[in-house]
Amino acid sequence: xxxxxxxxxxxxxxxxxxxxxxxxxxxxxxxxxxxxxxxxxxxxxxxxxxxxxxxxxxxxxxxxxxxxxxxxxxxxxxxxxxxxxxxxxxxxxxxxxxxxxxxxxxxxxxxxxxxxxxxxxxxxxxxxxxxxxxxxxxxxxxxxxxxxxxxxxxxxxxxxxxxxxxxxxxxxxxxxxxxxxxxxxxxxxxxxxxxxxxxxxxxxxxxxxxxxxxxxxxxxxxxxxxxxxxxxxxxxxxxxxxxxxxxxxxxxxxxxxxxxxxxxxxxxxxxxxxxxxxxxxxxxxxxxxxxxxxxxxxxxxxxxxxxxxxxxxxxxxxxxxxxxxxxxxxxxxxxxxxxxxx
Amino acid sequence: xxxxxxxxxxxxxxxxxxxxxxxxxxxxxxxxxxxxxxxxxxxxxxxxxxxxxxxxxxxxxxxxxxxxxxxxxxxxxxxxxxxxxxxxxxxxxxxxxxxxxxxxxxxxxxxxxxxxxxxxxxxxxxxxxxxxxxxxxxxxxxxxxxxxxxxxxxxxxxxxxxxxxxxxxxxxxxxxxxxxxxxxxxxxxxxxxxxxxxxxxxxxxxxxxxxxxxxxxxxxxxxxxxxxxxxxxxxxxxxxxxxxxxxxxxxxxxxxxxxxxxxxxxxxxxxxxxxxxxxxxxxxxxxxxxxxxxxxxxxxxxxxxxxxxxxxxxxxxxxxxxxxxxxxxxxxxxxxxxxxxxxxxxxxxxxxxxxxxxxxxxxxxxxxxxxxxxxxxxxxxxxxxxxxxxxxxxx
Numbered sequence: 001x002x003x004x005x006x007x008x009x010x011x012x013x014x015x016x017x018x019x020x021x022x023x024x025x026x027x028x029x030x031x032x033x034x035x036x037x038x039x040x041x042x043x044x045x046x047x048x049x050x051x052x053x054x055x056x057x058x059x060x061x062x063x064x065x066x067x068x069x070x071x072x073x074x075x076x077x078x079x080x081x082x083x084x085x086x087x088x089x090x091x092x093x094x095x096x097x098x099x100x101x102x103x104x105x106x107x108x109x110x111x112x113x114x115x116x117x118x119x120x121x122x123x124x125x126x127x128x129x130x131x132x133x134x135x136x137x138x139x140x141x142x143x144x145x146x147x148x149x150x151x152x153x154x155x156x157x158x159x160x161x162x163x164x165x166x167x168x169x170x171x172x173x174x175x176x177x178x179x180x181x182x183x184x185x186x187x188x189x190x191x192x193x194x195x196x197x198x199x200x201x202x203x204x205x206x207x208x209x210x211x212x213x214x215x216x217x218x219x220x221x222x223x224x225x226x227x228x229x230x231x232x233x234x235x236x237x238x239x240x241x242x243x244x245x246x247x248x249x250x251x252x253x254x255x256x257x258x259x260x261x262x263x264x265x266x267x268x269x270x271x272x273x274x275x276x277x278x279x280x281x282x283x284x285x286x287x288x289x290x291x292x293x294x295x296x297x298x299x300x301x302x303x304x305x306x307x308x309x310x311x312x313x314x315x316x317x318x319x320x321x322x323x324x325x326x327x328x329x330x331x332x333x334x335x336x337x338x339x340x341x342x
Numbered sequence: 343x344x345x346x347x348x349x350x351x352x353x354x355x356x357x358x359x360x361x362x363x364x365x366x367x368x369x370x371x372x373x374x375x376x377x378x379x380x381x382x383x384x385x386x387x388x389x390x391x392x393x394x395x396x397x398x399x400x401x402x403x404x405x406x407x408x409x410x411x412x413x414x415x416x417x418x419x420x421x422x423x424x425x426x427x428x429x430x431x432x433x434x435x436x437x438x439x440x441x442x443x444x445x446x447x448x449x450x451x452x453x454x455x456x457x458x459x460x461x462x463x464x465x466x467x468x469x470x471x472x473x474x475x476x477x478x479x480x481x482x483x484x485x486x487x488x489x490x491x492x493x494x495x496x497x498x499x500x501x502x503x504x505x506x507x508x509x510x511x512x513x514x515x516x517x518x519x520x521x522x523x524x525x526x527x528x529x530x531x532x533x534x535x536x537x538x539x540x541x542x543x544x545x546x547x548x549x550x551x552x553x554x555x556x557x558x559x560x561x562x563x564x565x566x567x568x569x570x571x572x573x574x575x576x577x578x579x580x581x582x583x584x585x586x587x588x589x590x591x592x593x594x595x596x597x598x599x600x601x602x603x604x605x606x607x608x609x610x611x612x613x614x615x616x617x618x619x620x621x622x623x624x625x626x627x628x629x630x631x632x633x634x635x636x637x638x639x640x641x642x643x644x645x646x647x648x649x650x651x652x653x654x655x656x657x658x659x660x661x662x663x664x665x666x667x668x669x670x671x672x673x674x675x676x677x678x679x680x681x682x683x684x685x686x687x688x689x690x691x692x693x694x695x696x697x698x699x700x701x702x703x704x705x706x707x708x709x710x711x712x713x714x715x716x717x718x719x720x721x722x723x724x725x726x727x728x729x730x731x732x733x734x735x736x737x
Binding site for chain 1: 394395396397398409410411412413420421490494498513514592593594595597604605682683684685687691694695697698699700701703
């Protein structure tokens with residue numbers, strides 16, 4: 001009975017598109033000549049179109065890095081904006097090749113949803129933002145009992161919110177929207193007292209509000225939100241390319257390879273740098289992965305190393321001004337650590 | 343004799359392939375085989391692909407803990423409830439907004455539809471403008487108009503409008519006192535039901551008397567007295583057991599009382615206004631469809647314009663009105679899925695969230711489709727019964 005029920009709508013949703021995906025994502029991508037990258041509908045610092053319509057942010061740059069590794073050209077990416085609710089179906093059905101959309105890595109998504117997360121490009125945690133002008137005297141999330149809370153549907157945020165208020169024996173009215181812009185508008189209009197999402201997101205959203213100075217982010221962080229890109233299960237080659245693109249960004253930073261000095265670094269005496277940049281004789285550093293040997297050079301030329309991507313999009317080079325914190329390299333007391341490229 | 347024999351032999355002489363009966367049987371079987379074959383192929387394809395992509399399947403997820411909260415819960419629901427219950431909450435919300443919308447849209451629609459045929463120039467033009475505005479704007483925009491244009495610009499909770507009877511209106515919704523029923527309040531309910539039954543009996547007897555003697559009886563006022571008076575009497579006799587829980591100002595919101603959220607209000611108002619425009623046109627067409635001679639004949643019998651409309655024109659117009667009215671009711675129910683744009687937790691919204699949290703898209707969409715199908719079929723069935731009762735009975 002269950003099986004009969006499946007088929008009635010299944011064909012359009014999954015059947016046809018999925019069979020195309022089985023050809024091997026790398027081959028499909030090379031054939032069409034670009035990478036289809038699933039991003040958010042607009043979250044400053046992670047993936048949002050700028051005034052020229054180009055997608056900017058850590059998540060967008062990550063897709064450019066993968067394109068640089070595959071094609072040697074970071075511009076061979078097409079972006080698909082996805083709501084939180086659409087994102088997994090879009091990846092499962094083969095509509096996008098990478099889901100790089102500030103998505104939290106959880107066991108459920110890694111298993112039951114048929115996805116493979118490749119790593120954590122941004123360590124985040126969920127926080128709360130309130131309008132301090134309208135609610136003077138509120139300086140802790142524990143004072144929020146009875147508040148109306150704006151949240152995006154279909155996110156881990158929505159689940160953490162329920163857990164947090166329940167475990168602290170507090171009441172709240174959820175005000176739930178599907179799209180980020182709708183949540184922003186409702187919060188700005190005063191439909192709810194509190195906005196909750198990942199803290200990095202709160203800082204980004206704060207800048208888009210009518211008067212950013214009125215709003216404060218409360219100190220509590222109520223969850224772990226490791227955000228990272230994901231690919232479909234069952235395609236190890238593609239999974240490895242995307243995963244090692246992330247590692248290459250980190251290793252480049254660790255070795256001091258930047259967008260500016262990558263060409264001179266090629267001639268470096270340091271054997272490790274030479275190896276990573278594919279300058280050893282008879283190297284197979286890239287071809288074993290299914291890309292060219294100078295793939296790391298291409299990545300760094302296209303977007304820079306991880307530190308550069310971070311500072312440009314959410315750090316000191318951006319209006320968000322978020323400190324590296326736990327997103328610093330392991331050598332500087334952070335959590336970002338990559339296996340060696342050798 | 344000879345000619346008869348020839349006739350009888352004719353079919354057997356014709357070729358088997360040219361026999362129309364055999365042919366039609368063959369083609370019907372072929373169509374069925376192709377239909378079932380393709381359905382089977384689609385089902386297999388989906389099952390194989392889900393398994394290959396390592397995506398969980400089946401309906402077992404409905405028993406899992408939902409973990410998210412819903413803003414409007416007509417039945418008991420917490421984040422500890424199951425996914426299945428979350429979907430049911432959404433379904434009930436859809437039914438609530440659909441039923442409320444259908445009732446209101448019908449009332450507005452009839453008033454406006456009759457108004458378009460009024461002798462009064464101003465009433466006629468106002469009704470025309472209403473129909474032309476709402477009929478020509480997409481329903482989503484009407485919803486946004488109410489949500490962002492009307493309700494969102496109301497004052498924040500601390501500066502709520504104070505309305506009579508302890509009610510408040512602010513951008514978080516409409517708050518009014520909630521009745522708290524004390525001991526002995528069952529008596530009021532019983533009195534209400536008795537009043538209802540008596541009113542029905544009075545109406546029946548009065549009609550029979552009018553049929554026999556031609557004398558009229560003030561049924562309307564008697565019914566009002568019975569339906570409202572008896573419960574009031576019971577209320578006094580049982581020692582005034584009713585008290586009210588008034589909304590009060592607290593840190594963030596008004597607490598206590600009963601809150602109608604702006605999401606529901608805007609969806610309900612938008613669906614009502616939008617569908618009413620179409621119903622008005624159907625009603626106008628229905629009334630126009632009743633021959634002018636009927637009105638003139640009724641006038642010749644000495645009836646005034648009110649009774650002519652009520653007793654002669656509308657009953658006949660209903661026969662034309664009801665079938666297209668059913669389509670409008672179905673449209674309203676289906677348009678309620680636009681709730682997702684303003685965050686009202688209807689079936690599409692809650693089932694969509696469940697779909698996303700569990701990742702089981704095929705099952706989730708299937709549940710939604712079946713739920714809307716059943717809702718629509720039930721609406722159609724009810725309207726068919728009404729239609730059968732209204733249909734012209736030939737004597």
